[in-house]
Amino acid sequence: MKISRRQATDRSVQIFFLVVALVSITSLLLIGLFLFAEGLPVLKFTSLKDFLFGSLWYPTDDDPLFGILPLIAGSACVTLLSSIISVPLGIMTAIYIAEIAGKRTAEIVKPFVEILASLPSVVIGLFGLMVFGPFLQKVFNVPVGINLFNASLMLAFMAVPTICSISEDAIHSVPKSLREASLALGATKLETIFKIVLPAAASGIATAVILGMSRAIGETMVVLMVAGGAAIVPHSLFDPVRPMPASIASEMAEAPFRSTHYHALFAIGIVLFVFTLLFNLTADVLANRFQKKQLGG
Amino acid sequence: MGDNTVMKQQQTSQIAKRLKRRQMLQGLFFNLFRLATLINAAALLIVGYFVISRGAGSISWDFLTQPPSDSMTKGGIMPCIIGTFYLAAGALLFAMPIGVATAVYLHEYARRGRFLRMIRFGINSLAGVPSIVFGLFGLAFFCTVLNFGVSLLAGALTLGVMTLPVIIGATEEALKAVPDTYREASLGLGATKWQTIYRVVIPAAIPEILTGAILGLGRAAGETAPILFTAAVFFTPVLPTSLFDEVMALPYHIYALATEGRNIAVTGPLQYGTALVLIVLVCGMNLFAIIIRARLRRKLQE
Secondary structure (H helix, E strand, C coil): CHHHHHHHHHHHHHHHHHHHHCHHHHHHHHHHHHHHHHHHHHHHCCCHHHHHHCCCEECCCCCCEECCHHHHHHHHHHHHHHHHHHHHHHHHHHHHHHHHCCHHHHHHHHHHHHHHHHCCHHHHHHHHHHHHHHHHHHHHCCCCCCCHHHHHHHHHHHHHHHHHHHHHHHHHCCCHHHHHHHHHCCCCHHHHHHHHHHHHCHHHHHHHHHHHHHHHHHCCHHHHHHCECCCCCCCCCCCCECCHHHHHHHHCCCCCCCCHHHHHHHHHHHHHHHHHHHHHHHHHHHHHHHHHHHHHC | CHHHHHHHHHHHHHHHHHHHHHHHHHHHHHHHHHHHHHHHHHHHHHHHHHHHHHHHHHCCHHHHHCCEECCCCEECCHHHHHHHHHHHHHHHHHHHHHHHHHHHHHHHHCCCCHHHHHHHHHHHHHHHCCHHHHHHHHHHHHHHHCCCCCCHHHHHHHHHHHHHHHHHHHHHHHHHHCCHHHHHHHHHCCCCHHHHHHHHHHHHHHHHHHHHHHHHHHHHHHCCHHHHCCCECCCCCCCCCCCCCCECCHHHHHHHHHHHCCCHHHHHHHHHHHHHHHHHHHHHHHHHHHHHHHHHHHHHHC
16 A cells, blocks of 8 residues: 555656646747747738848838848848857867866866856946947947947857857767777877867767857847947948847837837747747757767767 | 988988978967967956956945935945846746756656657757847736736746756756766665655755756846846836836846946946946856866765
């Protein structure tokens, strides 16, 4: 009798944990659901094509226009430009920590990366706005210091820790025997890193890059404070831009509840959500492939 | 014969030359990698330097304990500190039980398979959702549908959902670090799985789980975008007395001062002062968690 009661408890506890474990995925579904519920009504006012590919974003005019192409272009530009900086920087730092630095040096360097990851985005935004913006203005002699380049650089340093720590894990999980075999054949340490370790860790590093880019595309405060805010397709590094998160963050307060503008901002949220979900899906597929390869090897 | 020796000598010297070039190349690249690492450290130090050097002057007892006055040009940031504390603590109150239970399920109960992959994908995707999208979700769900309005409760819940993946990840790492022999010993003595989990596994993992909680607290305290539309206001003369009050918060205060404040010469020091308080809070919590975790790991390894 006693044993069966214990087993019954055990069973119900397991079911309880299972139900709780579903909270995360339920939240994700709810986020999607509410974005679509509040965002789709914008299509009553404008067609999907005009919304996504319209090049004019004048949401508050008497005859408002809701084309988010400039916002998408802004997001794409800051994400790409920041990746050009953060990807090499993140991967090289990961190689340094995992392959070159001694154990003690690594133990000192790693907290630096972790603290960099924990810097609140609003503080980085403040730095870009107050310190780096004026610096850019002076050095490059440009009219405004808050622009595409400034935002990309600030975003890059927010993405570096993500890229670095995930790449480092991938490099660490490459079996030692592979390195030893390569070194024993007379390859230098550098040749071993480039020809053996990095190819073996490639899909793990790809995951890191994608998650880093996903972080950059979704980051809000930095692009809100230092991207410049002009809803135009940029033509130069020093043009101001208005990425999608910045538009949502700065306009929601002035958009009347459930007006077309309000729905349009939610619809931008859908675009962002779908983008990051795709990034994550790709990262997930790559990570699983990496794991399988590791298990197989 | 003589020719042969000369040729051999030439070959060896060529190989030696090539080896030298290979080693030089290695030195060059290693220095490049070192430089990349230094750039990151420098970035952190530069941001830290500016915030500390410009903010330290405005830190005083009054700054930490007084509300703002004279339309935000004087006074302190006490309501923001309290608001941030409430928001982060509320987020943790929500995320901690759910996060720990989820991690226990994932690590102790779930079997490999499609279902587990689906749950993991959900958690990873939730971790990747942009913070502003959490803000939209909070506005549409907590503020509007559940009718909480712009309030402490709505903000804390929004931050809580966002913190969930952090807690789950940290707790899973904590559970992983508990040796399997602990579980086997308990099960071998006839304990059920649940008894093993709450009497053996969780007590052994609790210090590291709490470290994860600190990380989550830091994350929630530093975020701005999720509370933009759900909880934060630029100024409110009273401290929150109920869950349905609006609050001031440190990160939002920095943003608002930086973008709405007209007189930068006057509000500048206040911004840096607030930023310094926020950095000390958030990075301090993180550093604390990192140090504790490293110590715990070393202990477990011994």
